[in-house]
Amino acid sequence: MNYIIIGNSAAAVGGVEGIRQIDKEGSITIISEEPYCTYSRPLISYFLAGALNEDKMLYRDTDFYKTNGVNLLLGTKALSVDTENNWVTLAGGETIGYDKLLIATGGKPFMPPMIGSDKKGVYTFIKRDDAERLKAIAKPGSKAVVIGGGLIGLKAAEGLVKCGVDVTVIELANRILSTILDDQAAAIVQGVLEEHDIKVILNNTVSEALGSDKVTGVLLKDGTQIACDMVVTAIGVRPNTDIVCGTVINVNRGIVVDGHMRTNIDNIYAAGDVAEAYDIVYEDMRVTPIWPNAYMQGEVAGRNMAGDSAIFDAGFARNSISFFGLPMITAGIIKPIGAEYEVLSMTIPDKKIYKKAVIKDNKLVGFIRLTDIDRAGILTGLIKNKADVSAFKDKLLNDDFGFVYMPKKQRKEKLLGVKRI
Amino acid sequence: MKRVYALEEYCVGCRLCEINCVVAHSQSKDIIWAFKNEEARPLPGILVEEMKPVSFGLQCRHCDDAPCVKSCITGAMHKDERGAVVCDTEKCVGCWTCIMACPYGAIKRNESNTKVISKCDLCPDLAQPACVTNCPNEALIYVDRR
Numbered sequence: 001m002n003y004i005i006i007g008n009s010a011a012a013v014g015g016v017e018g019i020r021q022i023d024k025e026g027s028i029t030i031i032s033e034e035p036y037c038t039y040s041r042p043l044i045s046y047f048l049a050g051a052l053n054e055d056k057m058l059y060r061d062t063d064f065y066k067t068n069g070v071n072l073l074l075g076t077k078a079l080s081v082d083t084e085n086n087w088v089t090l091a092g093g094e095t096i097g098y099d100k101l102l103i104a105t106g107g108k109p110f111m112p113p114m115i116g117s118d119k120k121g122v123y124t125f126i127k128r129d130d131a132e133r134l135k136a137i138a139k140p141g142s143k144a145v146v147i148g149g150g151l152i153g154l155k156a157a158e159g160l161v162k163c164g165v166d167v168t169v170i171e172l173a174n175r176i177l178s179t180i181l182d183d184q185a186a187a188i189v190q191g192v193l194e195e196h197d198i199k200v201i202l203n204n205t206v207s208e209a210l211g212s213d214k215v216t217g218v219l220l221k222d223g224t225q226i227a228c229d230m231v232v233t234a235i236g237v238r239p240n241t242d243i244v245c246g247t248v249i250n251v252n253r254g255i256v257v258d259g260h261m262r263t264n265i266d267n268i269y270a271a272g273d274v275a276e277a278y279d280i281v282y283e284d285m286r287v288t289p290i291w292p293n294a295y296m297q298g299e300v301a302g303r304n305m306a307g308d309s310a311i312f313d314a315g316f317a318r319n320s321i322s323f324f325g326l327p328m329i330t331a332g333i334i335k336p337i338g339a340e341y342e343v344l345s346m347t348i349p350d351k352k353i354y355k356k357a358v359i360k361d362n363k364l365v366g367f368i369r370l371t372d373i374d375r376a377g378i379l380t381g382l383i384k385n386k387a388d389v390s391a392f393k394d395k396l397l398n399d400d401f402g403f404v405y406m407p408k409k410q411r412k413e414k415l416l417g418v419k420r421i
Numbered sequence: 422m423k424r425v426y427a428l429e430e431y432c433v434g435c436r437l438c439e440i441n442c443v444v445a446h447s448q449s450k451d452i453i454w455a456f457k458n459e460e461a462r463p464l465p466g467i468l469v470e471e472m473k474p475v476s477f478g479l480q481c482r483h484c485d486d487a488p489c490v491k492s493c494i495t496g497a498m499h500k501d502e503r504g505a506v507v508c509d510t511e512k513c514v515g516c517w518t519c520i521m522a523c524p525y526g527a528i529k530r531n532e533s534n535t536k537v538i539s540k541c542d543l544c545p546d547l548a549q550p551a552c553v554t555n556c557p558n559e560a561l562i563y564v565d566r567r
């Protein structure tokens with residue numbers, strides 16, 4: 001069996017490990033545009049902040065490829081897929097044939113509709129190269145504007161501040177981290193950012209990057225001008241579906257896959273940020289660009305490519321992230337709209353504690369935990385298992401919430417069995 | 422593989438499992454010295470949940486399909502040759518993604534010193550985990566249930 005994986009991040013590594021659980025012999029080739037052994041993209045913000053060096057960004061040991069018998073093509077761009085002849089064409093014109101193909105090309109930054117976005121000094125913050133470029137110019141006293149107050153933008157902002165850069169974040173929505181926090185939680189986090197000298201401007205956006213050749217400032221939608229030496233665009237990522245453009249592979253927002261991570265073409269799979277898969281919370285098809293989904297989808301794809309029939313059943317948004325030591329874990333639907341949702345929340349403002357649970361039909365469908373994140377995974381598990389929480393929902397926000405509050409039968413099944421979860 | 426299971430009917434909530442876990446993972450392995458003199462004392466890898474009259478010890482289940490391993494952003498969390506889920510604390514950056522992922526709530530933040538995670542390692546150097554050995558009422562058992 002001849003496997004090709006396009007991409008070299010979480011979904012690709014999951015793919016390799018999934019294939020090797022079933023097939024120890026088949027040939028695996030990884031095609032990666034980046035010239036590096038697999039590294040952790042989320043760690044680029046730690047690198048920018050000076051918390052670790054390039055070596056510690058590695059996601060697997062450098063012997064990972066050898067151990068798993070992977071033929072590694074680094075610094076090689078895959079241009080197109082021929083689904084009739086089962087081959088991939090590389091940038092140099094060479095073609096490589098496959099029996100089973102995994103597309104794990106990830107996401108690419110969505111560029112804001114901004115005049116002058118091609119000026120020098122305008123950066124993205126997705127890859128290791130982005131972080132290295134930014135780190136080289138992030139000197140004390142320099143000024144940066146970050147467009148986008150989401151996960152990527154704020155991690156860039158935090159890293160830049162730790163380099164001594166003066167940072168202003170511009171966010172189009174009415175709050176920061178709008179995909180993972182509600183208004184109340186976002187206000188607490190914004191307060192912490194401001195305590196660390198990050199300026200946050202909401203309900204606004206950059207309409208133009210100013211300067212002749214190199215960016216010298218930005219013009220906001222409301223006419224405000226802000227001088228700066230660099231701009232980081234971080235308004236989001238979208239699936240990097242270029243490789244399947246013009247093929248019969250079904251693309252909606254991402255490459256559409258079934259529960260086996262298979263596309264509409266039998267021997268072609270997709271996983272990670274490029275894939276659009278079933279979300280068990282929203283009960284519809286979604287692109288959920290988070291690390292755990294990418295790995296798990298890749299592993300499921302890999303197993304199935306090698307002949308298994310594994311199902312990916314953990315598709316829903318969940319994030320764990322910290323800013324300046326303030327940790328937060330959130331999952332699922334965090335700002336529900338509609339009478340069918342029941343919302344529980346509590347806050348201790350001076351401790352920056354905020355907890356929220358969102359329940360629908362007696363099942364937990366979302367939560368926010370700010371500061372007090374301990375044992376939050378129990379809630380993640382309740383979402384994933386669609387567990388009936390009616391017997392203990394009034395305890396979900398308790399400091400000591402745990403299995404002791406669950407009915408004995410439910411608890412014993414969980415704690416005394418070693419079922420797959 | 423063998424795992425630790427709690428028999429809540431026998432647990433008296435004495436928390437000696439927590440104490441002995443700390444001792445077994447301390448520098449000195451001495452209960453008095455560890456609690457009196459060791460500054461970077463480890464956290465217990467087991468925690469006792471209690472709402473009287475019910476109590477039981479709970480630690481990492483060492484899941485076959487461990488979501489913490491699959492979710493880890495650095496590759497620090499992994500399965501060792503025994504099948505136990507262990508963390509390479511040199512690689513761990515303290516992002517707490519495993520805390521988000523663990524459906525048992527069995528992973529802790531070690532904020533006091535290393536800023537990385539802390540969890541049960543099934544006491545690799547001992548014949549059986551210290552919590553099991555030291556439970557005074559045999560409320561923790563170490564068996565292969567499969």
